Each structure stands twice: as structure tokens, then as C-alpha cells.
Amino acid sequence: MVNMKDVARAAGVSQAAVSYAYSQPAKLSENQVRHIMKTADRLGYAGPNIIGSSLRSGGRTGAIGVMLMDTLQYAFTDASTKSLLEGIVRSRRLNALALTLIPLPHGDPARSQDGPRNAGAAHAALRGLVDGAIVHSLPDNHPALLTLRARNMPMVIVDAPALPGVPLVGIRDREAASAQLRHVLELGHQRIGILVERLRPDGQRGRANRSRWTNSPERVVRERIEGYRIAYEEAGYHFDAVPIIEVGAFDPHSAAQAATELINGDHPTAIVATSDAMAIGVFEAAKTLDLDIPTDLSVIGFDDAPEAAPLGLTTIRQPMVEKGEHAAAILFDLIDGTQTSDCMILPTELIIRSSTAAAP
Amino acid sequence: MVNMKDVARAAGVSQAAVSYAYSQPAKLSENQVRHIMKTADRLGYAGPNIIGSSLRSGGRTGAIGVMLMDTLQYAFTDASTKSLLEGIVRSRRLNALALTLIPLPHGDPARSQDGPRNAGAAHAALRGLVDGAIVHSLPDNHPALLTLRARNMPMVIVDAPALPGVPLVGIRDREAASAQLRHVLELGHQRIGILVERLRPDGQRGRANRSRWTNSPERVVRERIEGYRIAYEEAGYHFDAVPIIEVGAFDPHSAAQAATELINGDHPTAIVATSDAMAIGVFEAAKTLDLDIPTDLSVIGFDDAPEAAPLGLTTIRQPMVEKGEHAAAILFDLIDGTQTSDCMILPTELIIRSSTAAAP
DNA sequence: CTGAAAGCGCTTACAG
DNA sequence: CTGAAAGCGCTTACAG
Numbered sequence: 065m066v067n068m069k070d071v072a073r074a075a076g077v078s079q080a081a082v083s084y085a086y087s088q089p090a091k092l093s094e095n096q097v098r099h100i101m102k103t104a105d106r107l108g109y110a111g112p113n114i115i116g117s118s119l120r121s122g123g124r125t126g127a128i129g130v131m132l133m134d135t136l137q138y139a140f141t142d143a144s145t146k147s148l149l150e151g152i153v154r155s156r157r158l159n160a161l162a163l164t165l166i167p168l169p170h171g172d173p174a175r176s177q178d179g180p181r182n183a184g185a186a187h188a189a190l191r192g193l194v195d196g197a198i199v200h201s202l203p204d205n206h207p208a209l210l211t212l213r214a215r216n217m218p219m220v221i222v223d224a225p226a227l228p229g230v231p232l233v234g235i236r237d238r239e240a241a242s243a244q245l246r247h248v249l250e251l252g253h254q255r256i257g258i259l260v261e262r263l264r265p266d267g268q269r270g271r272a273n274r275s276r277w278t279n280s281p282e283r284v285v286r287e288r289i290e291g292y293r294i295a296y297e298e299a300g301y302h303f304d305a306v307p308i309i310e311v312g313a314f315d316p317h318s319a320a321q322a323a324t325e326l327i328n329g330d331h332p333t334a335i336v337a338t339s340d341a342m343a344i345g346v347f348e349a350a351k352t353l354d355l356d357i358p359t360d361l362s363v364i365g366f367d368d369a370p371e372a373a374p375l376g377l378t379t380i381r382q383p384m385v386e387k388g389e390h391a392a393a394i395l396f397d398l399i400d401g402t403q404t405s406d407c408m409i410l411p412t413e414l415i416i417r418s419s420t421a422a423a424p
Numbered sequence: 425m426v427n428m429k430d431v432a433r434a435a436g437v438s439q440a441a442v443s444y445a446y447s448q449p450a451k452l453s454e455n456q457v458r459h460i461m462k463t464a465d466r467l468g469y470a471g472p473n474i475i476g477s478s479l480r481s482g483g484r485t486g487a488i489g490v491m492l493m494d495t496l497q498y499a500f501t502d503a504s505t506k507s508l509l510e511g512i513v514r515s516r517r518l519n520a521l522a523l524t525l526i527p528l529p530h531g532d533p534a535r536s537q538d539g540p541r542n543a544g545a546a547h548a549a550l551r552g553l554v555d556g557a558i559v560h561s562l563p564d565n566h567p568a569l570l571t572l573r574a575r576n577m578p579m580v581i582v583d584a585p586a587l588p589g590v591p592l593v594g595i596r597d598r599e600a601a602s603a604q605l606r607h608v609l610e611l612g613h614q615r616i617g618i619l620v621e622r623l624r625p626d627g628q629r630g631r632a633n634r635s636r637w638t639n640s641p642e643r644v645v646r647e648r649i650e651g652y653r654i655a656y657e658e659a660g661y662h663f664d665a666v667p668i669i670e671v672g673a674f675d676p677h678s679a680a681q682a683a684t685e686l687i688n689g690d691h692p693t694a695i696v697a698t699s700d701a702m703a704i705g706v707f708e709a710a711k712t713l714d715l716d717i718p719t720d721l722s723v724i725g726f727d728d729a730p731e732a733a734p735l736g737l738t739t740i741r742q743p744m745v746e747k748g749e750h751a752a753a754i755l756f757d758l759i760d761g762t763q764t765s766d767c768m769i770l771p772t773e774l775i776i777r778s779s780t781a782a783a784p
Numbered sequence: 785c786t787g788a789a790a791g792c793g794c795t796t797a798c799a800g
Numbered sequence: 801c802t803g804a805a806a807g808c809g810c811t812t813a814c815a816g
Contacts, residue, residue: 065576067809078787083811093785110574114551115479116809119792125475125553127524136513136523140506153496162553163496164487164524191474192793193485193522193553214470216425427793438803443795453801476793479808552809 066109068116075103086112118192127162128395129194131208133201134314136167142314143340143369144384148200148222151388157396164194168208191215196399198222198391203265203281218398220391220405224283231398232407233391235382237284240412241291241338244364244380247414248334249299252423253362257332258292258308259323259342260285269312269322277308288338288366307332311342319345320352327353333361333423340365340372340379343419347375358421368415376418383410426469428476435463446472478552487522488755489554491568493561494674496527502674503700503729504744508560508582511748517756524554528568551575556759558582558751563625563641578758580751580765584643591758592767593751595742597644600772601651601698604724604740607774608694609659612783613722617692618652618668619683619702620645629672629682637668648698648726667692671702679705680712687713693721693783700725700732700739703779707735718781728775736778743770 072079077100084091085100092100104111118125130152132139139145153163190211196218202209204225212219222233248256263272263280280286293303307330311322319342323335327349337343343365347357355361365372368381387410394405432439437460444451445460452460464471478485490512492499499505513523550571556578562569564585572579582593608616623632623640640646653663667690671682679702683695687709697703703725707717715721725732728741747770754765 066574069809079809080787080789080811081785084786087811091785096785108574110571111551112811113809114553115475115485116552116792117811119475119479119794119808120810121812122792127553129522135519137510140510140513146500150497150500153500159495159527159529162489162524162526164522166522167519169519191471192476193474193487211470214426214468429793439793440795440803440805444802447795451801456801472795473793476808477795479792479810480794481796482808 066107068109068112071100071104071107071109074107075100083112087117124195125193126160127164127194128158128392129164129166129197131166131168131197131199131202131212133168135169136165138314139165139167143371144367145200147369147384148388148391151385151390152198152392154385154389155392155396158392166190166194166197168202168206196220196395198388198395201282201284204283205281218395220395220398222387222391225281226283231394231405233387233394233410234284234407235410235412237287238291238294240366240380240382241288242295243412243414244366245292245295245336246299247378247416248336248362248364248420249295251334251362251420253332253334254301254423255330255332255334256296256306257326257330257335258289258306259311259319259326259335259337259346260289260308261311261314261338261342263310267312269310270325272308272310274304276310285338292336311345314339314341316341316345316348319343320348321345323349324353327355327361334420335361335363337363337365340367340369340377343377343379344371344375347377347419357419360424362420362423364420372415373417378417378420379415381413381415383412386410426467428469428472431460431464431467431469434467435460443472447477484555485553486520487524487554488518488752489524489526489557491526491528491557491559491562491572493528495529496525498674499525499527503731504727505560507729507744508748508751511745511750512558512752514745514749515752515756518752526550526554526557528562528566556580556755558748558755561642561644564643565641578755580755580758582747582751585641586643591754591765593747593754593770594644594767595770595772597647598651598654600726600740600742601648602655603772603774604726605652605655605696606659607738607776608696608722608724608780609655611694611722611780613692613694614661614783615690615692615694616656616666617686617690617695618649618666619671619679619686619695619697619706620649620668621671621674621698621702623670627672629670630685632668632670634664636670645698652696671705674699674701676701676705676708679703680708681705683709684713687715687721694780695721695723697723697725700727700729700737703737703739704731704735707737707779717779720784722780722783724780732775733777738777738780739775741773741775743772746770 068079068082072082082100085097089097197212198220200222201224220231226232263276277289296303309322309326311319323346335346343363346363350357350361357363365377365379368379372379390408397403397405428439428442432442442460445457449457550568557572558580560582561584580591586592623636637649656663669682669686671679683706695706703723706723710717710721717723725737725739728739732739750768757763757765
């Protein structure tokens with residue numbers, strides 16, 4: 065492949081002159097620049113190799129990373145992740161940059177053979193390929209976070225984990241979850257079941273005991289359940305009696321299986337889910353079990369994903385698109401050194417539709 | 425930031441030993457590797473910088489690029505592009521790599537001040553940041569293609585342009601378009617209007633004359649219109665009388681404006697659109713003009729996007745997700761040198777729903 | 785206004 | 801089994 069030296073030789077100038085022609089053309093005469101560019105064109109030189117220039121100047125690669133839990137395939141089916149990406153790409157800055165999507169499919173860092181640091185470091189993209197990163201919903205102490213830290217990579221975390229000194233874009237998960245549970249309590253429900261995606265990235269399913277959620281490395285779910293506990297105990301009940309069912313996955317179909325177990329085992333009159341995807345699984349289970357929503361069973365979700373409104377799903381709206389927009393804005397501030405940006409906590413809202421009704 | 429030299433010094437070994445510890449640990453004694461890794465961990469070394477290693481070894485960056493026409497914001501709203509990305513990320517290989525989305529928002533290369541080559545080369549991501557690229561729907565001779573070529577970058581083109589020696593994943597656009605037009609001809613329509621996104625990236629709107637489409641740099645639309653011409657003339661009509669309206673954008677709302685002009689000016693009984701997004705714009709226009717579809721106006725789209733079925737839109741289905749899957753598979757073959765992959769032409773299918781009916 | 789030289793972080797053929 | 805050395809493609813302070 066033709067490089068800068070070739071162009072310099074062919075143009076009869078120094079390599080430095082060619083470099084200046086691209087990066088600081090004002091330093092050269094117009095004629096010189098024109099001559100160099102013409103030569104470059106003739107040789108099929110595609111411009112300074114970003115790898116070489118980035119290495120030399122410690123400079124920018126021109127790409128922003130988004131670290132996503134699980135595979136990219138999951139990211140492109142999950143409504144929340146899609147909304148987050150939609151928000152991120154609203155940044156006009158990105159039109160001149162590239163967006164690098166980085167999957168972190170190794171859910172459980174403990175399973176890695178290489179020790180905590182290398183598990184994250186193994187991923188090429190974490191090793192200098194991007195100028196900054198938006199991290200979405202990783203478990204506490206995920207090795208990728210250590211890697212980013214070690215590299216002094218400008219970063220913003222969306223939702224989880226909360227890391228001292230790193231800007232967080234999120235919501236008040238505990239309060240929002242309390243509001244979610246309070247809605248069904250106010251409708252008179254007492255036999256309530258809770259459906260969560262996962263408390264640990266170990267694929268475990270089924271009923272979770274207390275220490276499993278109090279020690280969960282997933283900040284969002286941990287805080288949400290704490291919110292449920294507070295609201296439930298404020299109503300005068302014992303939270304330990306409330307079944308918390310772990311789906312072990314993020315898709316509605318897996319949720320439907322877990323919901324079926326929950327319904328058959330505990331006969332709840334209301335199910336509170338930590339995402340709309342989980343709640344949609346409850347619809348599927350109810351259909352199979354021939355239960356009517358909301359007559360026989362109330363369901364409330366979380367997110368207000370695009371699928372929620374058509375289904376009439378009562379839910380807590382959280383502004384995912386705005387999260388993406390804010391995360392991108394803060395990241396660019398960090399990269400520019402414009403300011404040391406703080407955390408950004410966005411509002412949530414209870415959206416009452418037709419999937420919740422008074423207890424039978 | 426701590427680098428390999430620091431680790432070597434702290435561990436009391438040569439820099440080469442550290443490099444081997446990461447890339448070819450079998451070359452070292454187990455104890456040596458353990459000692460080096462422990463030292464790296466202690467210093468917070470995040471592993472070999474990808475920029476340094478890539479420069480030295482001419483090796484992989486660990487990222488695959490997708491070059492997208494227009495902004496990323498557009499890419500994340502357009503149903504076809506989303507489906508394409510969905511297909512691409514089905515590749516299991518991507519779980520260990522990163523996917524770099526590269527927007528090419530400068531629609532019209534002719535407008536660039538820097539000459540054809542530099543317009544493309546200006547984009548950092550084109551200059552060595554990715555190991556290979558999937559290119560989607562660029563106009564003929566887009567400078568980004570020259571840049572990729574000049575770099576010998578493994579590449580696959582989806583839909584357009586067709587470039588000698590570069591694998592193309594696409595459909596038989598001409599034949600599919602003929603089938604699309606034939607459907608409305610067979611329903612007895614003669615006053616037909618054609619709605620296309622754009623024939624050139626110059627933002628022009630309204631009625632297009634013959635040379636504008638015969639010389640269009642957009643391969644797909646050019647071939648589609650040629651397909652319309654063939655079907656129309658086979659039916660014994662003069663194609664020059666058929667209005668071809670250019671929307672100048674890709675969104676349904678812009679299409680609705682163009683459709684309104686088309687309906688008011690030519691009073692067609694059927695509108696043939698080059699995408700479902702355009703066809704959805706016709707629904708919007710019809711509603712405003714108080715026309716019933718299909719009683720007063722038949723509409724046929726192209727793509728079979730997710731929105732088509734709920735609307736009852738008759739359309740030509742093209743397998744966008746599969747295009748993405750094939751493009752990724754071919755690209756990885758190219759990168760691996762496994763084989764020189766050929767073009768891949770996928771089937772299309774007429775899907776008759778309720779938006780087309782016999783001519784009034 | 786231009787050119788020679790140092791060095792960014794790394795890998796690998798080669799000598800020991 | 802280990803280490804010294806060259807060089808990947810580039811940028812920039814410095815001397816002319």
C-alpha cells in the first residue's frame with residue numbers, strides 16, 4: 065500500500081511536507097499543497113493512515129465506542145438499547161465521526177479464565193480504538209470498566225454501574241420502582257409477584273432468595289427491588305413473602321415461562337416487571353393460561369417501550385432516547401475537556417393504561 | 425498511561441517478553457507469563473495498545489465497518505437499514521469484534537471542495553480503523569469507495585453501486601421493479617405515477633426528465649425505473665408519459681408532499697413507489713386529500729418493511745436481513761482469505777395486500 | 785517556507 | 801528460553 069513516504073518521493077518533497085499538506089496546509093504554499101495532493105491522487109494515496117497518526121500524536125481515532133452488555137444481536141432486538149442508540153446518534157458531532165458498537169457477551173466475569181483484567185483487555189476495541197466510550201448497563205466491577213479506567217478513557221455510564229468519578233446518566237431507580245409497586249397496591253392488590261431479568265449474569269432462573277438480590281451486582285435491578293421493598297413495607301406488609309422470580313434472560317418468551325411458574329405457584333393478582341419485555345412475557349403466559357388481563361391479572365412494566373402502548377401496558381416511562389442524547393453530550397464534553405460533567409438524573413412517569421385494574 | 429516498556433522494567437524482563445506474554449504465551453515459561461501478568465495487573469496495564477500493535481504488524485484492529493449513506497440518525501430510523509444491520513449482527517464472529525458504523529452524510533461528492541479522493545479520505549474511519557467494510561447503497565463513484573479501494577480494504581457492497589471485482593449482495597432490481605409495475609397494470613391501471621426517493625444526491629424535488637434517471641448515479645433506482653419502463657412498454661404504452669416524481673428525501677412525510685403534487689397534477693389511479701417509506705407517504709397524502717386506498721388510488725411499495733403488513737400495503741418483499749447476513753459472511757471470507765467470494769443475488773416476492781385494487 | 789530527525793507503542797526475525 | 805534491534809506510518813519541534 066502506498067504510504068506518505070512514497071508520495072513524498074514522487075512529489076520530490078519531504079515526508080513532512082506531505083504530512084503538512086494534509087494536516088496543516090496553511091503552513092505550505094498553495095502551489096506546494098496542490099502539487100502534493102495531485103501526486104497523492106495519482107498514486108492512489110488514500111490520506112494519512114489513522115493508525116500511524118494516532119500512534120504518533122496520541123491523537124484521536126475519530127470513533128466513539130458504545131459498550132453493550134451481551135451480543136450485538138441482542139442489542140438490535142432490545143427496545144431499550146435501540147432507543148438508547150437512537151438518542152446517541154442524534155448528536156450532530158457523530159456525523160463526522162464513527163460509532164463503534166462493542167459487544168461484551170461474556171456476562172459473568174467470574175467465569176473468565178484470564179483473570180479479571182485480561183477478560184476485559186482481551187477485547188481489541190477496548191485497547192485504544194475509540195476516543196471515548198458510553199457504557200450501558202454493565203454489572204458492578206465488570207473488567208471492561210477496569211480496562212477503560214486504566215486507559216484513562218473518557219467515559220460515561222448509562223444506568224449501571226455507578227462508579228465514583230464517572231458521570232452517570234440514569235433515573236431514580238429506587239423511587240421509580242416504589243411508584244410502580246404503589247400503583248398496584250393502590251388498586252388493592254396484595255398477592256403480588258415480581259419478575260426480574262436477572263440478578264446475576266450466571267443464567268440462574270426461578271425464585272430468588274433475599275441475599276441474591278441484596279448482593280446483586282446489577283445496580284439497576286438491585287435498586288428497583290429495594291424500591292419495591294420500601295413501598296411494600298410502607299403499606300404494612302412483609303416483603304419477604306413476595307416472590308421474586310428471575311427470568312435469566314431478557315426476552316419476552318423466556319419471561320413467559322417464568323411468569324407461568326410464578327402464576328401457577330403463587331397465584332398473584334398482580335405482576336410487577338422490571339421491563340416491558342418481561343411484562344410482555346406475562347401477556348404471553350396469561351394467554352396460554354387463559355387468564356384475562358386485567359380482569360384476572362394486573363401487569364405493570366417498566367420503560368414504556370414502543371411495544372407498550374399498542375398492548376395497553378401500564379408502565380413506568382423512562383426517557384431512553386434522552387439518556388442517549390445526554391450521554392453523548394457529556395462524553396463529547398469530556399473528550400473536549402470543555403468541562404467536568406456531572407451525573408444526569410432524568411425524570412420517570414407512571415403511564416396508566418389498560419393492563420392494571422382493581423384486585424379481583 | 426502505562427505502556428509495555430513500563431511493565432517490562434517493573435517485571436525485570438525485556439519488552440519483547442511482555443509482548444510474547446500477551447500474544448504468544450506458549451513461547452515463555454508459565455512462571456514467566458504469570459510473573460509478567462501479575463506485574464501488568466499491579467501497574468494497571470490494560471494490555472497491548474491496539475494502535476501500536478496494528479501499526480507494527482499491519483494486523484487487525486478488531487473492528488468491521490459499515491459505511492452508511494447519510495447520517496447515523498437516518499440509519500436508525502430507516503427500516504431497511506435497521507434490517508440490514510440486524511442481519512449483519514447475526515454473525516457470531518462479531519461477538520468478539522466491534523462493529524463500526526460510519527456515516528457518509530456528504531451526499532453529493534461533486535459538492536466537495538477537496539477533490540474526489542480527499543472527500544472520502546477526510547473521514548478518519550476510512551483510514552485504517554477497520555479490518556473490512558460493508559458498504560450500503562452509495563452512489564456510483566462515491567469517493568469513499570475510491571478510498572477503500574486504495575487501501576485494499578476487504579469490502580462487500582450491498583445494493584449499490586456495482587463495482588467490478590467487488591462482491592455485491594443484492595436483488596434483481598430491474599426484474600423486481602417490472603413485477604411491481606406489472607401488478608398494477610394487470611389490475612387495469614393505466615394512469616400510473618412513480619414515486620422515487622432520489623435520482624441524485626442534490627436534493628432536487630419534483631418531476632424528473634428522462635436524462636435525469638437514465639444518468640442517475642444511484643444504481644438501484646436507475647435499474648428500477650428501467651424495469652418500470654420495460655414492463656410499461658411491453659404493455660404497449662409510451663413510458664415517457666409516465667410521471668416520475670423525485671421526493672428528494674427518504675422519509676414518509678417528504679414523500680407525502682411529493683405524492684400530493686403527483687396526485688393533484690396527474691390524477692393517477694395507481695402510484696408505484698420505490699420503497700415502503702415512500703408508499704407510506706402516499707397513505708398520508710391520500711388521507712389529507714380524502715382519497716380512499718385502494719378504491720380511489722392503488723399504492724404499491726417496495727421492501728416489505730415491518731410497517732407494511734399492519735398497513736395492508738401491497739409490496740415487493742426483499743430480504744434485507746438476509747442481505748446483512750450474507751454480506752457479513754462474505755466479508756469475513758474475504759478477510760480470512762478463505763475464498764474469493766462472488767456476488768449474491770437474493771430472491772424477491774410480490775406480496776399482495778389491500779392497498780391495490782382494480783382500476784376505477 | 786522546507787527538511788532531517790526523533791519517537792509514539794508495539795511485534796518479530798534474529799542472535800545468543 | 802530470552803533480549804537487543806529494526807521498523808510499521810505518521811507528526812512536530814527544531815534547525816536552516
